[in-house]
Amino acid sequence: MIELQQLTKVFPNGRGIFDVTLTVHEGEVFGFLGPNGAGKSTTIRHLLGFLKPTKGRAAIKGVDCWQESVKVQASIGYLPGEIAFPDGMTGMELLDLLAGMRRMNSTRYRDELIERLQLDVRLPLRKMSKGTKQKVGLVAALMHDPEVIILDEPTSGLDPLMQQTFIDLIREEKQKGKTIFLSSHIFPEIERTCDRVAIMKDGRLMAVNDIHELQSMQRKLFDVMLSREEDVAKLLASPLEVVHHAGRRVCIAVQGNYDAFIRELAQYQVQSIDLRTQSLEDIFLHYYDRRGDER
Numbered sequence: 003m004i005e006l007q008q009l010t011k012v013f014p015n016g017r018g019i020f021d022v023t024l025t026v027h028e029g030e031v032f033g034f035l036g037p038n039g040a041g042k043s044t045t046i047r048h049l050l051g052f053l054k055p056t057k058g059r060a061a062i063k064g065v066d067c068w069q070e071s072v073k074v075q076a077s078i079g080y081l082p083g084e085i086a087f088p089d090g091m092t093g094m095e096l097l098d099l100l101a102g103m104r105r106m107n108s109t110r111y112r113d114e115l116i117e118r119l120q121l122d123v124r125l126p127l128r129k130m131s132k133g134t135k136q137k138v139g140l141v142a143a144l145m146h147d148p149e150v151i152i153l154d155e156p157t158s159g160l161d162p163l164m165q166q167t168f169i170d171l172i173r174e175e176k177q178k179g180k181t182i183f184l185s186s187h188i189f190p191e192i193e194r195t196c197d198r199v200a201i202m203k204d205g206r207l208m209a210v211n212d213i214h215e216l217q218s219m220q221r222k223l224f225d226v227m228l229s230r231e232e233d234v235a236k237l238l239a240s241p242l243e244v245v246h247h248a249g250r251r252v253c254i255a256v257q258g259n260y261d262a263f264i265r266e267l268a269q270y271q272v273q274s275i276d277l278r279t280q281s282l283e284d285i286f287l288h289y290y291d292r293r294g295d296e297r
């Protein structure tokens with residue numbers, strides 16, 4: 003559905019994106035991750051046909067994003083990273099204008115979105131907070147029911163409650179079979195919405211992973227407090243992976259094999275157990291660092 007082939011943009015300062023190749027399938031929610039300056043927005047701007055690639059190509063549904071940008075733009079929903087709204091209009095006036103330009107027959111879904119995001123569309127755009135403007139942008143990106151939705155940092159400026167509403171909306175769009183490409187640097191939001199994630203660093207694609215694959219790489223860390231001092235040495239000598247220990251507290255990492263962990267612990271007097279789950283962000287960053295070392 004979305005195809006990037008060796009997409010490269012070199013800005014005069016030598017920065018940009020380099021040889022980005024990836025495919026987003028129909029009905030997939032695809033997360034595009036990376037720190038500031040990694041190249042997320044530059045990649046997205048190519049999808050909209052705003053930038054001409056130095057090399058390679060971007061296509062949506064087989065249509066070249068640069069050569070047929072008008073056709074591409076008409077068929078997708080897009081939320082820019084930084085929204086520059088025209089002055090002197092209310093939110094509703096802007097949404098009406100966009101609905102007219104898109105020749106929308108029904109405003110039912112638009113009105114539902116306004117309601118769910120608790121958006122006061124009567125406010126003049128220039129008086130809106132960043133979060134409120136972001137909501138207007140989200141409504142504009144989704145209201146015409148596009149097949150492909152591209153969102154650049156969609157939850158920036160939204161409060162936690164609205165971030166949850168946003169996650170619900172994305173899940174519903176996925177249910178409807180939409181293809182969604184969203185950039186973010188907020189890992190939990192990606193984890194809760196995406197099927198696959200790509201990570202960018204310094205303009206290059208570092209990895210593309212299935213979210214479940216990442217989750218299966220997740221280790222659980224158990225902080226075990228033993229009752230007896232003399233058990234510590236025995237536990238340290240066991241086949242379990244001890245991450246660190248201090249006094250009677252031993253931290254054990256478990257990846258998948260819980261049986262062995264439970265059987266081993268059954269031999270000790272345990273005072274308490276605390277569980278810490280390694281975040282996906284840690285896994286990714288770990289991966290990232292390793293890859294960084296290799297380069």
Ligand SMILES: Nc1ncnc2c1ncn2[C@@H]1O[C@H](COP(=O)(O)OP(=O)(O)OP(=O)(O)O)[C@@H](O)[C@H]1O
Binds near residue numbers: 015017037
């Ligand atoms: N028009 C431009 N001219 C020169 N350099 C640019 C231009 N646009 C982006 N860059 C550079 O290209 C690199 C990628 O920037 P980009 O905005 O795509 O990153 P990003 O991952 O979206 O980060 P952010 O979240 O900060 O927007 C950065 O080094 C940036 O400084």
